[in-house]
Structure formats: structure tokens, C-alpha cells
Amino acid sequence: MNKKQVPITHHHFPWDHPRFRSWIAVARACQLMQQTLTRALAELDIKPPHLDILVNLYRFEGITQQELARKLLVGRSNMSMLLPQLEKRGLIERRGDEKDKRVLRLSLTESGRALSEQAMEIQTAIIDKSMEDSPIEECMIVAQAMERLVGILLKDAGDPD
Amino acid sequence: MNKKQVPITHHHFPWDHPRFRSWIAVARACQLMQQTLTRALAELDIKPPHLDILVNLYRFEGITQQELARKLLVGRSNMSMLLPQLEKRGLIERRGDEKDKRVLRLSLTESGRALSEQAMEIQTAIIDKSMEDSPIEECMIVAQAMERLVGILLKDAGDPD
DNA sequence: TGCTTTTTGTTCATCGTTGTACAATAATGT
DNA sequence: ACATTATTGTACAACGATGAACAAAAAGCA
Known part of the structure; x- marks a missing residue:
């Protein structure tokens, strides 16, 4: 069994680990x-963060800024910066809640809903185009x-923020 | 075959598409x-962008700022902002190339290499921890x-800096 | 050679994100 | 009821990322 003593590289570089390489591909x-x-x-004069907001308002009407921020994994202050912009453009509405005067309930306007769909x-x-070469089953595995x-990262982080 | 005429929702929402749902999971x-x-x-007083730089200098010694920016999918100006910071901290070195006086060749210092390894x-x-529940074969599929x-996105975008 | 175009890196203004500190309101405990 | 603690949204300073404009050097072409 002298074959056992392979030339030990002793320093395993990250890019030799399959999981590491996988993640690098994901990040890229x-x-x-x-x-x-x-x-x-x-062409619609919005950016990805705005789209994330619009999509979530599309799905969850009447959501609060806090809940929205939690879904998007960003801080509350972020929403306080972006939402007024969308409101000024007439894409969303912010109405104060009757029972809890702290929260602002968010909803799409007509044009906001139309823009969201576009x-x-x-x-x-x-x-679809980016993943057309990957069969559905593989997409499911990815998901x-x-x-x-x-799930693992959220558990470890204790959902800070 | 009257079962064929399912209640047509006619409006297919993105979150009904498997590929869309997959991508949302990836983004999150x-x-x-x-x-x-x-x-x-x-604890090492660096941030992900710095780590990306260090790792690439670790692998590709003597790379130029342009090449580094291309690998990281960021603009040249970004490197012009970050690299001087790392140089001031003594983690990297920038030496002008002899033959091409435009380019700066980058390399890690001793402490830079040590910090990179940490x-x-x-x-x-x-x-590893985040993906420990996913078998290697699944990681390969993800990658x-x-x-x-x-590949698809790079081809379509024409690699515009 | 001399002129134009391309490449490389820098500078700057702008914008999104973050964390902190803060004010207003609600919930909790005594 | 009153005081304390939590929650919700805002204001602000700091930082990273971007794109455009720029200077220097190289490459291509007449």
C-alpha cells in the first residue's frame, strides 16, 4: 500500500471543491x-430593485413596508428611499393603516399594475431564454x-434586520 | 377529451413558471x-468585493486591472477605486509593465496572500455548510x-464591459 | 513617418444599499 | 393608569458600483 502516499498537496485550494465551484457559477x-x-x-425607466417591489406588491396587496423589506431581504431604510420615488411616479400608493398608525399599507395604482406586467x-x-437549455427537472433541482x-443561512443568521 | 379544456387562466403569472421560480430561488x-x-x-476587515479580487490575484499572478475587471464582471473604474485601498493596506502590489506602459500588473504581497487564505x-x-444537504451530483447540475x-447571457450581451 | 483609432487606467457625478440614530406609535408589565 | 420596551417608518452619512469624460500609451493605417 505504498501507493497510499500520493503527492500530498496539503493545501486544498477552494477551486478544487465541487461545492465551491458550484457556488462561484451561481454568483457569476x-x-x-x-x-x-x-x-x-x-426602456421602462426602472431598475431591478423597483421590479422586485412591484412584483411583490402585485402578489401581496396591502403589505407594509416592513413586510416588504423582509421579503426582499433588505433593510427598512431601503424601502424608505425607494418607495417615495415610485409613489411620486404614480406607480404605487401608501395609505396609513387605521388601526395601527405606524404602518403604511402599500398597493399598486392602475399604471403601476400595467407597468409591473410589462x-x-x-x-x-x-x-426563459437563459435557462432554455436546462430541462425542467434540472431547474427544479436548482430551485x-x-x-x-x-433555509440554512436564514437559520444561522437568526434573521437579523 | 373534454378534460382538455382546463379553466384557462389566460394570464400566466411569472411565479407559475418553473424556470422563473428557480431563478427567484437563485437570486435569494x-x-x-x-x-x-x-x-x-x-473580522478580517474586508468585504466580498475585496475577497473576489484577492482570490483572483491568488490564482492569476501578474494579471492587469482590465483582465481582473473582466473576470469579476465589473467596470474598470471599479478596480480603480478598490485596488488603491488594498495597496495602501499592503495587501497587493501594482507594478507598471515594462513593455506596455499603460498597464499595471497586480500581485499579492506576503500579508495579502496570508489574508487571502484566511x-x-x-x-x-x-x-460547504450551506450546501451540505445537497449531494455532489446535484451541485454539479447546479454548476x-x-x-x-x-454562456447565453454573455453571448447576447456581447460582453459590454 | 504622421495621423487616427483603440486600449488602459483614472476621475467624477450619480445612484442604490447599509447601518445608525431618531420620532411616533403600539404593546407589555407593574 | 403609568412606565418601559418593541415596532414601524424616516433622515443621514458612508461606501460600493456604474457610466461618461478624460489623459497617456499603444496599435493600426495612410
């Missing part, structure tokens, strides 16, 4: 997708792996 | 990983899907 994909989406949304079409087109990852 | 995972990594790297250990630990995606 994410970055590129963000840039591509930014360029594509330019933007979502753009985004969906890009995603599962990423959701497990999110 | 990326965002959370970024935040987790930021917190973990705080940082890469931290990152690898987080990644392949993401690399295909990057």
Missing part, C-alpha cells in the same frame, strides 16, 4: 442576470438546492 | 450568501445550469 450567473435585467428594464414579461423572457441553502 | 440565495459572507469577513477558508466553510446561463 446572478451578477450577469442582474446586469442584463438592468439593461432590459431601462416588466414581468421582460424578466420572464430573459429567464431545491437554493431553497435549502436559503 | 445569492443575496443571502452575500450578506452572510459580508458579516463573516468583517478569507478563502471562511468562504469555503460557509459554502452546469449556471454556466450554461452565463
Whole structure:
């Protein structure tokens, strides 16, 4: 068994680990997708953060800023900066809650809903094209792996913010 | 076959598309990983962008700022902002090339290499933990899907800096 | 050679994100 | 009821990322 003593590299570089390489690919994909989406949304004069907001207001009408920030994994202050912009453009409305005078309930306006639909079409087109070479089952595996990852990280972080 | 005429929703919402849902999971995972990594790297007083730079200098000694920016999918100006910081901290060196007086060749210093190794250990630990529930084969599938995606997006974008 | 175009890095203004500190309101405990 | 603690949204300073404009050097072309 002298074959056992392979030339020990002793220093395992990260890029030799399969999981590490996987993650690097994920990070690169994410970055590129963000840039591509930014360029594509330019014609609607919005950016990815705005789209994230619009999509969530589309799904969850009457949500509060706090809940929205939690869904988007950003801080409350972030919403305090972005939402007034969208409000000034007439895309969303912020109405104070009757029972809890602290919170502002958010909803899309007519034009906001229309713009959301256009933007979502753009985004969906890009995603579909980017993943057209991957069969659905593989996409599901990707989704599962990423959701497990999110679960682990959220548990460890204790959901700070 | 009257079962064929399912109640047509006619409006297919993005979140009904498997690929869309997959991508949303990827984006969330990326965002959370970024935040987790930021917190973990705080003890070394660096941030994810700095780590990306260090890792690439670790692998590709003597690279230029342009090449580095291209690998990181960021603009040249970004490197012009970050690299002087790392140079002042004595983590990297920038030497002018003899033959081409435009370019600056980058390399790690002793302490820069040491810090890089510490940082890469931290990152690898987080990644390993986040993906420990996903078997290696699934990680490979994820990597392949993401690399295909990057290929498609890069081709379409024409690699505009 | 001399002129134009391209490449490389810098500078600057702008914008999104973050964390902290803060004010207003609600919930809790005594 | 009153005081204390938590929660919700805002204001602000700091920082990273971007794109455009710029100077210097190289490459291409007449």
C-alpha cells in the first residue's frame, strides 16, 4: 500500500471543491442576470430593485413596508428611499393603516399594475431564454438546492434586520 | 377529451413558471450568501468585493486591472477605486509593465496572500455548510445550469464591459 | 513617418444599499 | 393608569458600483 502516499498537496485550494465551484457559477450567473435585467428594464425607466417591489406588491396587496423589506431581504431604510420615488411616479400608493398608525399599507395604482406586467414579461423572457437549455427537472433541482441553502443561512443568521 | 379544456387562466403569472421560480430561488440565495459572507469577513476587515479580487490575484499572478475587471464582471473604474485601498493596506502590489506602459500588473504581497487564505477558508466553510444537504451530483447540475446561463447571457450581451 | 483609432487606467457625478440614530406609535408589565 | 420596551417608518452619512469624460500609451493605417 505504498501507493497510499500520493503527492500530498496539503493545501486544498477552494477551486478544487465541487461545492465551491458550484457556488462561484451561481454568483457569476446572478451578477450577469442582474446586469442584463438592468439593461432590459431601462426602456421602462426602472431598475431591478423597483421590479422586485412591484412584483411583490402585485402578489401581496396591502403589505407594509416592513413586510416588504423582509421579503426582499433588505433593510427598512431601503424601502424608505425607494418607495417615495415610485409613489411620486404614480406607480404605487401608501395609505396609513387605521388601526395601527405606524404602518403604511402599500398597493399598486392602475399604471403601476400595467407597468409591473410589462416588466414581468421582460424578466420572464430573459429567464426563459437563459435557462432554455436546462430541462425542467434540472431547474427544479436548482430551485431545491437554493431553497435549502436559503433555509440554512436564514437559520444561522437568526434573521437579523 | 373534454378534460382538455382546463379553466384557462389566460394570464400566466411569472411565479407559475418553473424556470422563473428557480431563478427567484437563485437570486435569494445569492443575496443571502452575500450578506452572510459580508458579516463573516468583517473580522478580517474586508468585504466580498475585496475577497473576489484577492482570490483572483491568488490564482492569476501578474494579471492587469482590465483582465481582473473582466473576470469579476465589473467596470474598470471599479478596480480603480478598490485596488488603491488594498495597496495602501499592503495587501497587493501594482507594478507598471515594462513593455506596455499603460498597464499595471497586480500581485499579492506576503500579508495579502496570508489574508487571502484566511478569507478563502471562511468562504469555503460557509459554502460547504450551506450546501451540505445537497449531494455532489446535484451541485454539479447546479454548476452546469449556471454556466450554461452565463454562456447565453454573455453571448447576447456581447460582453459590454 | 504622421495621423487616427483603440486600449488602459483614472476621475467624477450619480445612484442604490447599509447601518445608525431618531420620532411616533403600539404593546407589555407593574 | 403609568412606565418601559418593541415596532414601524424616516433622515443621514458612508461606501460600493456604474457610466461618461478624460489623459497617456499603444496599435493600426495612410
